[in-house]
Amino acid sequence: MMAKRTSVLNLQRMRDRGEPITMLTAYDYPTAKMADEAGIPLILVGDTLGMVVLGYDSTIPVTVDDMIHHGKAVVRGSERALVVVDMPFGSYQGGWQDALKNATRIMQETGCSSVKLEGGLRSAETVKHLVESGIPVMGHIGLTPQSVNQLGGFRVQGKTPRDAVHLISDAKALAEAGAYAIVLELVPTVLGQMITQRVKVPTIGIGAGPFCSGQVQVWHDILGMYDALKPHHARPFADLGTQIRNAITTYRKQVEAGEFPTADESFYMDDHAQELIKAQLPELDGDLSDAQRVLAAHDYELVARASENADERSPADAR
Numbered sequence: 001m002m003a004k005r006t007s008v009l010n011l012q013r014m015r016d017r018g019e020p021i022t023m024l025t026a027y028d029y030p031t032a033k034m035a036d037e038a039g040i041p042l043i044l045v046g047d048t049l050g051m052v053v054l055g056y057d058s059t060i061p062v063t064v065d066d067m068i069h070h071g072k073a074v075v076r077g078s079e080r081a082l083v084v085v086d087m088p089f090g091s092y093q094g095g096w097q098d099a100l101k102n103a104t105r106i107m108q109e110t111g112c113s114s115v116k117l118e119g120g121l122r123s124a125e126t127v128k129h130l131v132e133s134g135i136p137v138m139g140h141i142g143l144t145p146q147s148v149n150q151l152g153g154f155r156v157q158g159k160t161p162r163d164a165v166h167l168i169s170d171a172k173a174l175a176e177a178g179a180y181a182i183v184l185e186l187v188p189t190v191l192g193q194m195i196t197q198r199v200k201v202p203t204i205g206i207g208a209g210p211f212c213s214g215q216v217q218v219w220h221d222i223l224g225m226y227d228a229l230k231p232h233h234a235r236p237f238a239d240l241g242t243q244i245r246n247a248i249t250t251y252r253k254q255v256e257a258g259e260f261p262t263a264d265e266s267f268y269m270d271d272h273a274q275e276l277i278k279a280q281l282p283e284l285d286g287d288l289s290d291a292q293r294v295l296a297a298h299d300y301e302l303v304a305r306a307s308e309n310a311d312e313r314s315p316a317d318a319r
């Protein structure tokens, strides 16, 4: 039987009991599977996809189709986590009807349980309509990367009293509109705490200090896999980028040195089949060009050498 996924109600209970909520991004089947198996209750298919997976320098080029393509893989890779898919730039800013159409597509085609969109007061009406239509919505305020061109870069928000008050109003508006959680990105710790104390839904911080109800991080940032941008708030819990590069270099070197594959990593046919083929060879050779004949001679030599040491392997050994 399939495991039961985390629900928005479970998250609310965690927040009410003061249990920190961990959220992590994932973008495909293997990353989702690993996050799920590691017990992450909340997986975000973030539109950071555009930067850390697709190689754009912002999230702006990401499309609904991109999000659906990756969202589907994440849903397939996870069993227990609540999967949230980001609504990309341009998919909800044109009014709630447009947003509802795109959110419906995302929910139906990926099988995810929720969507996330950026903006506070300006997005509240849209959030309200999506929620009334049965779509759980996560809000996102503070640094909203889809507005990077307006904000002048990936910089901390809410540092002046006026900006801080606006962000508190944004959070309240989202909670009132029915958002079940709110991401707070790049805000001073004290503001993260003030907002968390003022709304009844979970706040999920990223660069918003330790007092939020939970934390979210980007897969590639915490695993040392994205060199283009290294956010100050992201702790590298592993240096997989270096490990992967080293492993791939070793692979290349072993191929070049003739050390990979070994006889043990190869597959063989039984002696009888080999004899039958060899019996046919003079006939087949008659049809081969000179170059093919040279290659064929090389192949027989390799097969003969490999067969000397190896046990037979059945096709079931192959992936």
Ligand code: KIV
Residues within 6 Å of the ligand: 025, 044, 045, 046, 047, 048, 049, 086, 140, 183, 185, 206, 216, 218
């Ligand atoms: O797209 C994303 O990964 C996000 C996180 C940074 C919260 O929105």
